[in-house]
Amino acid sequence: MKGIVMTAAGGPEVLQWQELPKPAIQRPDEVLVRLKGAGINPVDTKLRTRGTFYPDRSPTILGCDGAGIVEAVGAEVKNFKEGDEVFFCFGGIGGPEGNYAEYVTVSYRSIAKKPKSLSFPEAAAAPLVxxxxxxxxxxxxxxxxxxxxxxxxxxxxxxxxxxxxxxxxxxxxxxxxxxxxxxxxxxxxxxxxxxxxxxxxxxxxxxxxxxxxxxxxxxxxxxxxxxxxxxxxxxxxxxxxxxxxxxxxxxxxxxxxxxxxxxxELMLTPMHLGLTSALEHQADILRCCAELFDSERLSIHLRQTFPLGEAAAAHRLLEQGGMMGKLALEVG
Structure with a gap:
């Protein structure tokens, strides 16, 4: 698969387009997601500049937010199946489990069904915020x-x-x-x-x-x-x-x-510390918000999208400040 690898801590130029091994399900609670969108957040630029939570893990793929289609499920996965459209906030704080890529594996406990009313880039822009x-x-x-x-x-x-x-x-x-x-x-x-x-x-x-x-x-x-x-x-x-x-x-x-x-408030804490019940609570939040989106009681303002290969350009725009709404990458 193709993805954006953070080659070192530094400026946007450290985000490099590379060919990577396609991830495979390693644990029975995981789903393999073919990504269609990835959100861009200020935490991404901070991790890129200062270094990630896990500097000894490689390759490093940023991107906490993702949306896509379930391609395979582990033996213990509940309520999700191949073909489901999902969105989530998981990964992207160090190591290969980030969303600036074509595929990612995620615990089913962190995902929710994508709002039907949102495009994949819109859904990908939403979870962390x-x-x-x-x-x-x-x-x-x-x-x-x-x-x-x-x-x-x-x-x-x-x-x-x-x-x-x-x-x-x-x-x-x-x-x-x-x-x-x-x-x-x-x-x-x-x-x-x-x-x-x-x-x-x-x-x-x-x-x-x-x-x-x-x-x-x-x-x-x-x-x-x-x-x-x-x-x-x-x-x-x-x-x-x-x-x-x-x-x-x-x-x-x-x-x-x-x-x-x-x-x-640091919503990354459950992911960083492996707090299962807190991750499930965050997925419940996404489910509640999906209902609000589909009933037109909530909206996400997606200012601009970039192709996956232009992640560095998205970072440059975000770091200019004064952003209204969100940015996202379109994958595939």
Whole structure:
């Protein structure tokens, strides 16, 4: 098969088009998937730049998100058969089990049936951001109807899904963006209040929107100073969830005074640590979201696709920043 191999840590040029052995089922819980699409995520560019979780495993194929057609199943596989169209987030953090390739083997516990309403590239662009947003809002922050929620970076990959999931949960949502174009985009997704952080102090805007109380939930997809400053915008006893590493020199004074509850969200943890029940939970999330897609209650914005052989170009575009929605590779 053909695939994109990361030959070393470095710039996009380390992603090389190579001929590779076609993978085969090694464990009874695995399925062999003929990939039709692979999602591109910021974690891919970080792993490419810094090195993977498993630097001693080779070849290294990136790509956590995949969508394709089941070609073979192991003896213990349940609920899936040859010919099923599936999507999933698994692999791509080191070693050969990534999705920038024509085939991959995946545990059936991590996959779900592809939404019928999505193309393969659209489905491949969705899993990581769906799981991240769902876990952050439902599992970490315990979002409730009528909660007021602040989503940072609402036009981005995770952010644009988080807005929709929060609205489906009955919350009122405000979000930060950097341009009027992005403002129009997030309003169409259902955002109740849009803050252009380049023109307006987001804390002041949030406090005005909430009549001085702050939001019950803030979801940070930006990190650095935005995370620390968000403490001022969260209601007393509220929740602040981040997908980034808090700064070592962060001042926790405001957070302590307001009795905030903090959560860290890294959806790769179950894969990295081999947590079977957590992987099954993530597949359940994908099944729930597939129903939302097919009932037109959820959408994924796929900005652009690239042929598999142009993965390096996709990385270059993503690293320019300011992305609306997602990128994906078309395979086959």
């Amino acid at each position: 769906l799981i991240t947003a769902w876990e952050a809002l439902h599992d970490r922050a315990r979002i409730q109807p009528e909660h007021r929620v602040l989503v940072h970076g609402g036009a981005g990959g995770v952010g644009h899904v988080a807005i929709q999931l929060a609205k489906r949960a009955g919350a009122r949502v405000c979000t930060t963006v950097s341009s009027e174009e992005k403002g129009e985009f997030v309003r169409a997704l259902g955002a109740d209040h849009v803050i252009n952080y380049r023109e307006t102090d987001f804390v002041e805007a949030v406090m005005e929107w909430t009549e001085g109380k702050g939001v019950e939930v803030a979801f940070d997809t930006v990190g650095a100073g935005t995370f620390e400053k968000s403490c001022e915008a969260v209601a007393i006893y509220g929740d602040l969830v981040t997908i980034l590493q808090p700064s070592a020199d962060m001042n926790w004074g405001t957070a302590r005074t307001r009795n905030l509850r903090f959560s860290l």
